[in-house]
Amino acid sequence: MKFFSIASGSSGNCLYVQDGNSSLLIDCGLSGKAVESGLSIYNIDIADVTGVLVTHEHIDHTKGIGVMSRKYKKTIYITPGTYHALPTSVGVIPQDKLCFIQNTQFTVGNLRVTPFELSHDACDPHGFVIEGSGKKICVATDTGIITQAMTHTIAGSDFAFIESNHDLHMLKHGAYPPELKRRILSDYGHLPNTDASHLAVWLASKGTKKIMLGHLSAENNTEEIAYNTTLNALSRAGFLEAAKNLIVASRHFPSTIIEI
Ligand SMILES: [Zn+2]
Numbered sequence: 218m219k220f221f222s223i224a225s226g227s228s229g230n231c232l233y234v235q236d237g238n239s240s241l242l243i244d245c246g247l248s249g250k251a252v253e254s255g256l257s258i259y260n261i262d263i264a265d266v267t268g269v270l271v272t273h274e275h276i277d278h279t280k281g282i283g284v285m286s287r288k289y290k291k292t293i294y295i296t297p298g299t300y301h302a303l304p305t306s307v308g309v310i311p312q313d314k315l316c317f318i319q320n321t322q323f324t325v326g327n328l329r330v331t332p333f334e335l336s337h338d339a340c341d342p343h344g345f346v347i348e349g350s351g352k353k354i355c356v357a358t359d360t361g362i363i364t365q366a367m368t369h370t371i372a373g374s375d376f377a378f379i380e381s382n383h384d385l386h387m388l389k390h391g392a393y394p395p396e397l398k399r400r401i402l403s404d405y406g407h408l409p410n411t412d413a414s415h416l417a418v419w420l421a422s423k424g425t426k427k428i429m430l431g432h433l434s435a436e437n438n439t440e441e442i443a444y445n446t447t448l449n450a451l452s453r454a455g456f457l458e459a460a461k462n463l464i465v466a467s468r469h470f471p472s473t474i475i476e477i
């Protein structure tokens with residue numbers, strides 16, 4: 218399997234996963250052009266992408282899914298709850314490009330997808346485990362807490378893409394209005410660096426060797442702080458291989474490509 222992040226953060230999220238001739242985008246909070254140019258870095262033609270998995274309706278995850286379905290003819294895999302909560306700016310998704318998913322496993326070509334519930338201020342938010350060629354990866358961002366459904370499903374992932382949204386000190390002492398701070402810190406907000414580091418250590422204890430941190434806040438985090446928080450936790454716990462392989466996804470630029 219191959220994975221990379223095209224962009225990750227509140228300005229737009231789009232991840233890519235591929236096994237053989239099956240490939241999916243996870244979310245599309247970017248313009249069609251931005252997705253095309255992100256994919257082109259690794260010589261991937263958007264025509265070869267099978268479809269788009271949608272985690273939840275927030276615009277940083279869905280801005281481009283209408284265009285993906287209409288212009289690029291991609292199938293959109295989405296729960297009914299998320300679909301009905303989509304911002305109107307997404308536009309119409311043609312019926313034949315709409316594939317409703319439930320909270321149960323399904324397959325797209327070679328890829329086996331298992332959704333799991335997250336805790337986020339959205340209608341029906343999900344993360345995904347994706348398996349192919351005997352390997353397992355997971356994507357878990359936009360969650361205020363580490364849910365039981367999450368740990369149950371992601372245990373044993375070979376590669377994990379997890380949220381490391383904010384540094385608690387920067388958020389608490391930063392310029393965000395109190396209501397927004399409360400929202401981010403709530404059980405339905407976003408995962409702070411410290412929780413990401415605990416999750417990373419737990420994943421490593423279950424065999425995960427490669428971890429990428431994503432969905433970093435522009436205001437309340439830096440790549441360096443997020444990286445060091447989890448690096449130190451993994452190193453202290455003795456998970457040196459996972460520490461060595463740790464990567465932070467940029468908010469705006471494609472990450473390195475991960476071979477799993
Ligand atoms: Zn988001």
Ligand SMILES: [Zn+2]
Nearest residue numbers: 273275337359
């Ligand atoms: Zn969100």
